[in-house]
Amino acid sequence: MRAWRGPALLSFGFRPFFLIGGAYAATVVLVWLLVLTGAMASPGDWPPLAWHAHELVFGFVPAVVAGFLLTAVPNWTGRLPVVGWPLLGLVAVWLAGRLAVAAAGLLPGAFVAALATAFPVTLAVFLGREILAGRNWRNLPVLGAVILLGIAQALFHAELLQGGAPVRGDRLGIAITVFLITLIGGRIVPSFTTNWLKRREPGELPVPFNRFDAFVIAGGALGLLLWALLPMAPGPTRAAGLLLIAGGALHLVRQARWLPWRTGPEALVWVLHLAYGFVPLGFLLSGAGVLTADFGLEMAGLHAWAVGAIGLMTLAVMTRATRGHTGHALTAPPTTVAVYLAVALAALLRIAAALVPGWSVPLLTLAGIGWCAGFFGFVLLYGPMLIRRRA
Known part of the structure; x- marks a missing residue:
């Protein structure tokens, strides 16, 4: 060091x-x-x-x-x-x-x-x-x-x-970040789940990274790239839609191999699975929106990724890494669970705002409040850990 x-x-x-x-x-x-x-x-x-x-x-x-x-x-x-x-x-x-x-x-x-x-x-x-x-x-x-x-x-x-x-730049930025989640999240989610299960009750463990994971990541990356380029190149619309739907299904299978249902007792672990779950949801909603030319579905998919996958996964990683590297117990107290739930609820409300345009204003407002509560809550709870030396 x-x-x-x-x-x-x-x-x-x-x-x-x-x-x-x-x-x-x-x-x-x-x-x-x-x-x-x-x-x-x-x-x-x-x-x-x-x-x-x-x-x-x-x-x-x-x-x-x-x-x-x-x-x-x-x-x-x-x-x-x-x-x-x-x-x-x-x-x-x-x-x-x-x-x-x-x-x-x-x-x-x-x-x-x-x-x-x-x-x-x-x-x-x-x-x-x-x-x-x-x-x-x-x-x-x-x-x-x-x-x-x-x-x-x-x-x-x-x-x-x-x-x-700036539609293409924005979409490409989101696509790259989702790719990073599939790449890095695909390592840490099963790894942290395995470590926690081994300490608690071994039994069945998540499947380690193998060729199937590499295939899912590569296929998902191609679907994300086509999705990001759609405003620039409308030709591959059908191909993009089908790839996104297939990517959503494959990511669901991939996540099921990590045994998310076994993580219930520890929020520091289940929040990783909950956050990753917004990845396939975003693929499926975006794919359906592209294939049906439904703007609401497309926006729902975009925000499933942006608020759900990106927002909740970053919060999950920040809380876990902060606790681990500052000498605090690797368990989520009720206050930390509250910030997780605030951002998860914000993601669901933001998706709903895209799907129910008549209620978009109140839903957007509530989603924003949930997001702010989650991240301001993180700063209040974890800021002292970040500025002080290891406990």
Whole structure:
């Protein structure tokens, strides 16, 4: 472990990035609710929906991804973690991107794009150096996904600069994040489930990663790519829809092999399964929406991924990693269960808002409140653990 005698907040990558990621997730949606109700104007001069999508997909998500990977990569490679001033510098790059987007009306668009996309580029350099130096070839796809997330963000800005709606960049960012969940979540969900079951009551255990998992991930990635490109290339609509439906079915089979029904007594484990369950749900809803040209179904699928899979999985990983790396018991107290349920309920309400347009305003409002409660709750409960030294 690299010695760091400064603030505990800079002693490991998960500490600052989980803290700012959780706080920003709640803040963005709180501002979005205020914008929707007319209580305030959208930050910057972007269309409100573009700001909302960008700051969640390319602001909140990369912060949590950074926190997770800066903590996991040293374990994968056996190399020292990024700590101290280099870590603070990386946080500063992320903050500069957020400030640039908020001041978009005062700065040239190209300058905003450069500052905003600097974070995934810098993160990829940090991670790439460690993965390559450690000859950890197995995790090159993770590095590739971070690079692709930066490309998606650049595409988002290019669409905005050309005066169009940044649909392709937004979709590609969501698709890449869902891919990361199928890749990394596909390792940690069965692994943590197996470890917990072995301590409690062995019996039947989750099926380890094998060729079936690789096939499901690859097929799902192709379906996600076609889905992301649909606004640009409407030709493969039917193929995309069928691939998405097939991907949903295969991911359900994959998850069933992890025995989610055996995890009931421990929320720190079952929440991982609940979060992953939104992945196949998103595939199925999106596929049905594409095949039937039903915008409501498509939006329901998109938000099953964005709020359910991404939102709940990030919360699940942040709580577990924080407890584990700060010396707290690997069990979820009732307050932590409450934040899980708040975000899970937010996901269901947001899906319902897309499917029942007549009730969209109250459902959107309730979904936003649930999301804010979950992530502000995380900051209140886990912030003290993140800023203090290991218990």
